[in-house]
Amino acid sequence: MTEIVLREALKRGLEEALENDPSVFMMGEDIGEYGGAYAVTDGFLKKFGPDRIKDTPISEQAFLGAGIGAAAAGLRPIVEFMSISFTLVAFDQIVNMAANLRYMSGGQISVPMVIRAPTGAGVQLGATHSQSFETWLAEVPGMKVVCPSNPYDALGLMRSAIKDKNPVLVAEPALLYGAKGEVPDEYYEVEIGKADVTREGSDITLVSYGYGMRPTNDAADVLAERGVSAEVIDLRSLSPVDLEAVVNSVKKTNRAVVVDNARRKGGVMAELAADLQQQASEWLDGPVMRVGSVDVPWPYNRGLEREVLVDKDNVLDAVAEGYGL
Amino acid sequence: MSAIENKSSNTPTQNSAQQLSGERLVELYRIMVLSRYLDERVWLLNRQGKAAIAASAQGHEATQVACIEATDPSKDHYLIYYRQFTAMIALGTEPEEMLRGFLAKENDPMSAARQFPLHGAHPRVDLFNFSNVIATQLPQAAGVALADKLKGSDAVTIVYFGDGASSQGDTHEAMNFAGVHKLPVIFFCENNRYAISVPQSKQMGIDSLASRAAGYGFPGVQVDGTDVVAVHEATQAAVERARAGEGPTLIEASVERLLPHTTDDDHTRYRSAEDIAQMEERDPIKVLSELLKRRDLLTESEDEKIHAAAKKRVNIATDTVDAEPYPSVETMFDHITDGSGNGGAL
Ligand SMILES: Cc1ncc(C[n+]2csc(CCOP(=O)(O)OP(=O)(O)O)c2C)c(N)n1
Ligand SMILES: [Mg+2]
Numbered sequence: 057m058t059e060i061v062l063r064e065a066l067k068r069g070l071e072e073a074l075e076n077d078p079s080v081f082m083m084g085e086d087i088g089e090y091g092g093a094y095a096v097t098d099g100f101l102k103k104f105g106p107d108r109i110k111d112t113p114i115s116e117q118a119f120l121g122a123g124i125g126a127a128a129a130g131l132r133p134i135v136e137f138m139s140i141s142f143t144l145v146a147f148d149q150i151v152n153m154a155a156n157l158r159y160m161s162g163g164q165i166s167v168p169m170v171i172r173a174p175t176g177a178g179v180q181l182g183a184t185h186s187q188s189f190e191t192w193l194a195e196v197p198g199m200k201v202v203c204p205s206n207p208y209d210a211l212g213l214m215r216s217a218i219k220d221k222n223p224v225l226v227a228e229p230a231l232l233y234g235a236k237g238e239v240p241d242e243y244y245e246v247e248i249g250k251a252d253v254t255r256e257g258s259d260i261t262l263v264s265y266g267y268g269m270r271p272t273n274d275a276a277d278v279l280a281e282r283g284v285s286a287e288v289i290d291l292r293s294l295s296p297v298d299l300e301a302v303v304n305s306v307k308k309t310n311r312a313v314v315v316d317n318a319r320r321k322g323g324v325m326a327e328l329a330a331d332l333q334q335q336a337s338e339w340l341d342g343p344v345m346r347v348g349s350v351d352v353p354w355p356y357n358r359g360l361e362r363e364v365l366v367d368k369d370n371v372l373d374a375v376a377e378g379y380g381l
Numbered sequence: 382m383s384a385i386e387n388k389s390s391n392t393p394t395q396n397s398a399q400q401l402s403g404e405r406l407v408e409l410y411r412i413m414v415l416s417r418y419l420d421e422r423v424w425l426l427n428r429q430g431k432a433a434i435a436a437s438a439q440g441h442e443a444t445q446v447a448c449i450e451a452t453d454p455s456k457d458h459y460l461i462y463y464r465q466f467t468a469m470i471a472l473g474t475e476p477e478e479m480l481r482g483f484l485a486k487e488n489d490p491m492s493a494a495r496q497f498p499l500h501g502a503h504p505r506v507d508l509f510n511f512s513n514v515i516a517t518q519l520p521q522a523a524g525v526a527l528a529d530k531l532k533g534s535d536a537v538t539i540v541y542f543g544d545g546a547s548s549q550g551d552t553h554e555a556m557n558f559a560g561v562h563k564l565p566v567i568f569f570c571e572n573n574r575y576a577i578s579v580p581q582s583k584q585m586g587i588d589s590l591a592s593r594a595a596g597y598g599f600p601g602v603q604v605d606g607t608d609v610v611a612v613h614e615a616t617q618a619a620v621e622r623a624r625a626g627e628g629p630t631l632i633e634a635s636v637e638r639l640l641p642h643t644t645d646d647d648h649t650r651y652r653s654a655e656d657i658a659q660m661e662e663r664d665p666i667k668v669l670s671e672l673l674k675r676r677d678l679l680t681e682s683e684d685e686k687i688h689a690a691a692k693k694r695v696n697i698a699t700d701t702v703d704a705e706p707y708p709s710v711e712t713m714f715d716h717i718t719d720g721s722g723n724g725g726a727l
Contacts, residue, residue, distance in 0.1 A: 182500070
């Protein structure tokens with residue numbers, strides 16, 4: 057085991073793929089000399105050369121579309137967006153094209169492409185740079201969507217994403233690039249579609265993913281001090297989602313609070329809450345409580361932004377409101 | 382339509398436009414110096430943890446004041462982008478108003494502290510800036526110009542963007558649209574040869590962006606953006622053309638980005654030492670100060686006074702704004718809609 061930060065974990069996954077598979081190459085804005093907006097590709101240009109580490113013009117639609125073409129032609133492109141907010145510029149290529157090509161060609165065309173993008177608010181980047189569109193893309197059939205909360209999952213999911221024969225979005229929580237964690241020295245993968253029970257408990261199930269794991273874990277700590285044993289689940293994959301793992305936990309705890317770091321409305325947890333209501337209602341002692349960030353455009357001012365972002369008190373309030381704990 | 386023209390102040394203008402008077406030149410210089418001090422102050426406030434992010438106009442000052450000088454703020458429309466610090470001052474934005482945006486204070490006149498500094502809408506001039514998703518302002522500008530055309534107004538829309546923005550589909554689509562409808566719009570590119578770290582050679586396969594105008598059916602002009610007189614002339618010609626109903630112009634002003642992309646960047650990581658050193662000669666404040674002195678429009682002691690006054694103005698503004706309040710969280714739901722619907726509130 058070695059302790060590294062999440063940025064290093066992503067980097068290791070990418071570097072391995074570039075070393076081992078000549079069909080892997082990367083495209084994105086400022087990924088070359090600059091090493092990427094969050095320094096994930098630092099040093100790659102020198103090591104792998106400009107044919108495989110491509111700085112692109114500011115033209116998300118063009119380089120994502122080019123990624124689809126290159127993937128369909130047999131390469132394995134890894135495309136970096138500077139922010140998940142800018143995937144909007146390329147949404148037609150992602151949603152209408154990348155995700156649908158296999159289906160629309162009767163299975164003839166595959167798009168083995170990885171889309172990487174920093175996601176989430178909290179760094180004062182305002183309404184246009186703070187979005188969490190993994191929540192939108194998780195709804196799209198044909199897309200796989202993952203979002204790690206720690207270095208172990210970041211490396212394991214990156215390995216699986218690059219090997220996958222479908223387009224996979226790796227949403228990278230912008231606030232977690234510096235998050236530390238242990239990573240095994242021997243090879244492993246994290247299967248896409250498998251959640252992780254990160255803390256076992258018996259009284260209540262708390263579910264989140266990505267940066268949402270921070271307030272969720274903090275809330276679990278506070279609950280533990282109060283003698284309430286929370287089971288914490290990190291979804292890791294948003295599509296496919298591991299409903300079974302969550303249902304199994306609820307069967308044990310009979311209580312569930314689900315936590316989105318993104319805006320509450322229309323988030324991944326809206327979907328999960330609805331499914332739980334349907335599939336676990338007989339085990340539930342109360343309503344599935346849904347927590348998320350406030351439904352406003354992300355404000356620039358720091359005080360306003362902090363107020364909007366979900367925090368442990370929001371989680372604790374939901375626990376109290378739903379289950380009196 | 383014409384191919385690229387190359388303008389410098391040595392080339393006499395073909396139009397009857399007014400030349401900049403010596404007095405106006407000094408006034409423009411004064412604005413540039415004020416902009417420089419305020420810009421430096423904002424950078425400092427970032428280092429003190431008070432301003433979250435800033436993009437500097439240092440190196441772009443001449444082109445911004447000269448372009449604005451050729452327009453009519455009482456009726457024209459300005460769709461600026463995030464680097465247009467000096468343009469904001471040239472359009473009469475007070476240093477206090479600028480700082481309220483950078484420090485995200487309650488009374489930020491542009492966005493009520495909701496969006497990046499300098500983003501939002503100006504309280505007095507018809508200026509707006511939502512450019513931080515690159516190039517979105519260009520199609521919007523075509524729409525503003527279309528509205529003038531439909532209303533029969535002779536106002537002109539000026540939309541600004543960087544070399545990097547020229548690669549976006551929005552830019553191509555906006556220029557094509559404006560060319561088809563002969564809209565009264567000026568596409569003004571401040572080409573500093575970099576999109577963050579990506580040099581021009583990796584953004585486009587041509588040397589001059591202005592050459593693209595031919596593909597849209599309107600003129601493209603390349604101009605030295607450190608030369609106030611040349612930028613003023615080029616803009617005046619474009620403004621006249623637009624007011625006369627003859628359609629758009631693309632102006633490409635070549636400038637230097639003297640500082641890193643933003644306060645988050647360190648450009649020594651991707652720019653060579655020589656590239657950085659050569660910029661000194663193209664510092665527009667130095668260029669204009671030398672021109673004014675050569676033409677006996679400014680003495681050394683007058684220059685010193687201009688600098689001292691700017692410094693003092695910036696100090697006063699900083700002290701004032703630093704003490705002002707931040708927006709209260711109760712206002713969080715204000716302005717999501719006009720108040721109808723649930724305004725986004727839960
Ligand atoms: C759609 C989109 N993609 C990427 C970015 C990130 N970004 C912000 S500024 C910038 C460079 C812009 O360069 P240029 O247009 O030349 O303007 P300059 O900053 O040099 O004045 C980039 C890539 C963005 N804001 N929006
Ligand atoms: Mg540029």
